[in-house]
Amino acid sequence: MRARKIKNGIEAICCVHWERRLFDSLIPLPDGTSYNAYLVHGSEATALVDAADPDLSDDLMGALAGIDKIDYLISQHSEQDHAGLIPAVLERFPAARLICSEKAHDMLTSHLQVDSGRIQVVADGEELSLGDKTLRFVYTPWVHWPETMCTFVPEDKCLFSCDFFGSHLAASDLFVTDQALVYEAAKRYYAEIMMPFRRVITKNMEKLDGLDFDMIAPSHGPVYDQPQFILDAYRDWISARMKNEVVLPYISMHGSTAKMAAYLTDALAARGVKVQLFDLAVTDIGKLAIALVDAATLIVGTPTVHVGPHPAVYYAAHLANMLKPKLKYAAIINSYGWSSKAIEQITDLIPHLKVNVLGTVLQKGLPDVETFAQLDALAATVADAHKKEPDVATD
Numbered sequence: 001m002r003a004r005k006i007k008n009g010i011e012a013i014c015c016v017h018w019e020r021r022l023f024d025s026l027i028p029l030p031d032g033t034s035y036n037a038y039l040v041h042g043s044e045a046t047a048l049v050d051a052a053d054p055d056l057s058d059d060l061m062g063a064l065a066g067i068d069k070i071d072y073l074i075s076q077h078s079e080q081d082h083a084g085l086i087p088a089v090l091e092r093f094p095a096a097r098l099i100c101s102e103k104a105h106d107m108l109t110s111h112l113q114v115d116s117g118r119i120q121v122v123a124d125g126e127e128l129s130l131g132d133k134t135l136r137f138v139y140t141p142w143v144h145w146p147e148t149m150c151t152f153v154p155e156d157k158c159l160f161s162c163d164f165f166g167s168h169l170a171a172s173d174l175f176v177t178d179q180a181l182v183y184e185a186a187k188r189y190y191a192e193i194m195m196p197f198r199r200v201i202t203k204n205m206e207k208l209d210g211l212d213f214d215m216i217a218p219s220h221g222p223v224y225d226q227p228q229f230i231l232d233a234y235r236d237w238i239s240a241r242m243k244n245e246v247v248l249p250y251i252s253m254h255g256s257t258a259k260m261a262a263y264l265t266d267a268l269a270a271r272g273v274k275v276q277l278f279d280l281a282v283t284d285i286g287k288l289a290i291a292l293v294d295a296a297t298l299i300v301g302t303p304t305v306h307v308g309p310h311p312a313v314y315y316a317a318h319l320a321n322m323l324k325p326k327l328k329y330a331a332i333i334n335s336y337g338w339s340s341k342a343i344e345q346i347t348d349l350i351p352h353l354k355v356n357v358l359g360t361v362l363q364k365g366l367p368d369v370e371t372f373a374q375l376d377a378l379a380a381t382v383a384d385a386h387k388k389e390p391d392v393a394t395d
């Protein structure tokens with residue numbers, strides 16, 4: 001692992017975690033991830049922006065082996081995948097000051113047991129001179145913790161953004177070389193951890209609009225040397241605009257719910273509504289989260305276990321509620337053996353979704369002609385609602 005130049009006097013140390021497949025014991029990482037730290041060499045002082053995950057200690061500390069002096073270690077975010085190696089870096093460079101936001105001070109002392117005597121808190125907009133380079137700290141709270149900040153180097157038009165604009169993507173490429181690949185990984189990342197904070201991210205984007213940068217260096221995934229691409233993507237994701245799409249997560253025990261979900265998918269498609277169908281028995285929840293970024297409607301399909309929804313549906317409904325996507329509409333389709341309260345229980349699971357419930361279809365046992373007629377009617381109602389909703393693009 002060696003540092004690589006991204007600008008004159010600025011180097012990236014990309015600790016690439018090729019084999020990692022799960023984050024927070026929750027989030028699937030089909031393409032691995034990376035933890036990027038950045039060396040900023042000024043004429044009078046050197047700073048390291050972020051550290052890395054302790055799992056890749058050898059990578060980060062190996063890249064720093066030839067560095068004589070670090071004056072400032074910048075902690076943009078206190079979560080352990082970036083801050084976990086801060087104690088090791090501070091030990092290796094005993095004169096280094098640890099720079100962080102006001103709210104990060106407590107996190108760094110409690111989560112990492114950093115000596116508070118090493119910490120220097122900076123205010124929003126405060127600058128730190130490295131001689132011929134300046135670090136300007138820009139508070140960007142809730143991407144996705146309350147203490148997060150970006151670091152801007154005006155002389156080099158470089159913005160360090162930590163999680164903000166990041167992508168879980170293991171790559172040997174320093175810069176984005178395949179925009180489609182990075183778009184998918186960045187959208188997955190946004191969906192899983194940024195989407196609940198869409199409104200505050202909008203404010204943070206406005207704040208960044210005032211900065212003149214031509215490079216975004218995140219702490220996950222490749223560096224953006226054409227940052228407009230990811231800025232445009234974020235603007236789209238956080239906007240009110242939705243797609244003429246239904247996300248339909250379902251699970252089936254004996255085939256009835258699966259038949260209903262398949263019929264409804266066909267009925268919606270026939271009316272020009274795109275459907276993303278997820279069998280929760282085999283679904284990558286990251287894919288489900290990505291689909292929720294843009295969709296106008298969520299339709300949940302569940303069989304009945306005892307009298308409630310299948311536990312996998314509980315999980316998916318809770319996840320959707322937690323991620324707070326833009327969704328405007330919802331519906332539930334349910335089959336049961338002898339009794340069901342599944343529809344009421346699912347409705348109770350999604351209080352954060354400000355949706356109009358367009359309908360429910362409840363079926364005892366196998367769907368029949370009457371069930372299919374109800375599903376056709378539901379599909380027509382969804383298509384009609386999408387046409388009337390100004391924020392849904394149906395052309």
Ligand code: FEO
Nearest residue numbers: 079081082144163
């Ligand atoms: Fe990449 Fe929130 O840590």
